[in-house]
Amino acid sequence: MRKYSAFAIAREAFRGHKGWEQQWRSPEPKAEYDVVIIGAGGHGLATAYYLASEHGITNVAVVEKGWLGGGNTGRNTTIIRSNYLYDESAGIYDHAVKLWENLSQELNYNVMYSPRGVMMLAHNIHDVQVFKRHIHANRLNGVDNEWLTPEQAKEFCPPLNIDKNARYPVLGAALQRRGGTARHDAVAWGYARAASARGVDIIQNCEVTGIRRAPAGHVEGVETTRGFIKAKKIGVVAAGHTSVIMQMAGVRVPLESYPLQALVSEPVKPVFPCVVMSNTVHAYISQSDKGELVIGAGTDQYTSYSQTGGLHILEHTLDAICEMFPMFTRMKMLRSWGGIVDVTPDRSPILSKTPVPGLYVNCGWGTGGFKATPGSGNVFAHTIARDEPHPINAGFSLDRFRTGRLIDEAAAAAVAH
Amino acid sequence: MLLIRCPYCEKDLPEVEFRHAGEAHLVRPSNITEISDEEFEAYFFLRQNPKGIVFERWRHVHGCGRFFNAARDTVSDKFLTTYKAGEPKPALGESA
Numbered sequence A: 001m002r003k004y005s006a007f008a009i010a011r012e013a014f015r016g017h018k019g020w021e022q023q024w025r026s027p028e029p030k031a032e033y034d035v036v037i038i039g040a041g042g043h044g045l046a047t048a049y050y051l052a053s054e055h056g057i058t059n060v061a062v063v064e065k066g067w068l069g070g071g072n073t074g075r076n077t078t079i080i081r082s083n084y085l086y087d088e089s090a091g092i093y094d095h096a097v098k099l100w101e102n103l104s105q106e107l108n109y110n111v112m113y114s115p116r117g118v119m120m121l122a123h124n125i126h127d128v129q130v131f132k133r134h135i136h137a138n139r140l141n142g143v144d145n146e147w148l149t150p151e152q153a154k155e156f157c158p159p160l161n162i163d164k165n166a167r168y169p170v171l172g173a174a175l176q177r178r179g180g181t182a183r184h185d186a187v188a189w190g191y192a193r194a195a196s197a198r199g200v201d202i203i204q205n206c207e208v209t210g211i212r213r214a215p216a217g218h219v220e221g222v223e224t225t226r227g228f229i230k231a232k233k234i235g236v237v238a239a240g241h242t243s244v245i246m247q248m249a250g251v252r253v254p255l256e257s258y259p260l261q262a263l264v265s266e267p268v269k270p271v272f273p274c275v276v277m278s279n280t281v282h283a284y285i286s287q288s289d290k291g292e293l294v295i296g297a298g299t300d301q302y303t304s305y306s307q308t309g310g311l312h313i314l315e316h317t318l319d320a321i322c323e324m325f326p327m328f329t330r331m332k333m334l335r336s337w338g339g340i341v342d343v344t345p346d347r348s349p350i351l352s353k354t355p356v357p358g359l360y361v362n363c364g365w366g367t368g369g370f371k372a373t374p375g376s377g378n379v380f381a382h383t384i385a386r387d388e389p390h391p392i393n394a395g396f397s398l399d400r401f402r403t404g405r406l407i408d409e410a411a412a413a414a415v416a417h
Numbered sequence B: 001m002l003l004i005r006c007p008y009c010e011k012d013l014p015e016v017e018f019r020h021a022g023e024a025h026l027v028r029p030s031n032i033t034e035i036s037d038e039e040f041e042a043y044f045f046l047r048q049n050p051k052g053i054v055f056e057r058w059r060h061v062h063g064c065g066r067f068f069n070a071a072r073d074t075v076s077d078k079f080l081t082t083y084k085a086g087e088p089k090p091a092l093g094e095s096a
């Protein structure tokens, strides 16, 4: 792997940019791997990277049915934060934020992590109480999160309408200054390049169609559209398609897949300095470095694999955006799209061993897993390499739905995150 | 937005009149205090979540208010049929 640097840019400028090499190899699948990861989203690629970089396991393939990063990783609104209520959640999301802080240097790839602050708006007494409870719980866990009055919120984000007569009046806000955004594609590409350089094979346009198991139960490998690939261990990191893949191994999972949509506006000059989230009215907004407003909507009410959601869901979000930020009412929207998110009953992810020896699953990130990408890959690699969870993901086990030890962020937030 | 046929009102109506109510044909065990943790997990948390035909409940909240069931393809979001609560799962041909 040739290092990216200011010097490399200057060198290439002098020779007509002919020296840039492919960012990752596209090899034919080998007959056998120590670990096969199913799904080349950010989480799968990060898992492969940390298997190689921290555990010395380099005979690894990441098998992807489409193109890498084309799932939810390339479709999300890139909000990063870690101010979740429960200790387990604070543990894993803050682990991720700490890795984000140095990720561009570690991968030698600019993932454009931008800690511009994430501000969550409170619109009613319930919100105010819930957010203040979060702030106190976060402080005990060493996670930054602070309360702002409506005036302070407006100072932090000038376009915000704090008129008391607004349809959704702003009663205050919770601000995590370390929260922000990153460039989603660059995260997938950066991990892919760094993993490939360490020997990981990334095999795109290769759909897993079956999981083969030995009579005693242990996994033997994956059937794919490019033939059988033997594997000692398999990690399923397939987001909305996890139920389908786990079914191939005979494991039922507590997941339902829903469409979730986002849209971007025409690009404009910098007008929006931070990320604003309003769970109560389902509106999530920031401005990308290209200048587009990036707006996230809510999920549809029914399960689906169609990667398209209903128009009324987008309208509902845009109504709220226009009310909170009147200056955007005349902006044109350029594109909208949907992803399929895998939702657990407690709205917390599953990073776990499974009843099948050699089979591991990382799923259930639902509407909010981009922010966790580095942390998730890091502890899931540990789980696969050591055949036991890292202390950070021990609570996110598959069997918590049997034991009842839920991590109930759903009840804590009562909405998407 | 989906168009949904309420089998009670016998009309195709916009999705906003309806509330989705999860997987259909789940039967709450009558001896719920006696079943094992595995059985409770299977009843309460595990779901089919099929890529293909799903049997699901809907409620016509902004209409007659009644629950009914539907068979829908989760890849195309197309409804194959809707039927009244309590009726058995319809047999759908392979071509459906």
Ligand SMILES: Cc1cc2nc3c(=O)[nH]c(=O)nc-3n(C[C@H](O)[C@H](O)[C@H](O)COP(=O)(O)OP(=O)(O)OC[C@H]3O[C@@H](n4cnc5c(N)ncnc54)[C@H](O)[C@@H]3O)c2cc1C
Residues within 6 Å of the ligand: A038, A039, A040, A041, A042, A043, A044, A063, A064, A065, A066, A067, A068, A069, A070, A071, A072, A073, A074, A075, A076, A077, A078, A079, A080, A206, A207, A208, A209, A237, A238, A239, A240, A241, A245, A260, A261, A262, A296, A337, A338, A339, A340, A341, A365, A366, A367, A368, A369, A370, A371, A372, A417
């Ligand atoms: C519209 C939208 C907005 C969002 N906004 C945010 C946000 O602001 N902040 C945040 O933190 N999170 C957000 N999320 C959630 C976030 O995108 C996901 O939690 C995260 O990206 C999941 O990453 P992943 O790598 O697990 O999944 P993916 O990126 O979906 O990767 C899974 C991969 O598995 C592949 N796959 C599936 N089946 C097979 C098969 N049979 N064989 C081979 N490969 C297969 C898929 O093609 C896919 O590439 C949002 C999601 C959406 C859809």
Ligand SMILES: [Zn+2]
Residues within 6 Å of the ligand: B006, B007, B008, B009, B010, B060, B063, B064, B065, B066
């Ligand atoms: Zn009706």
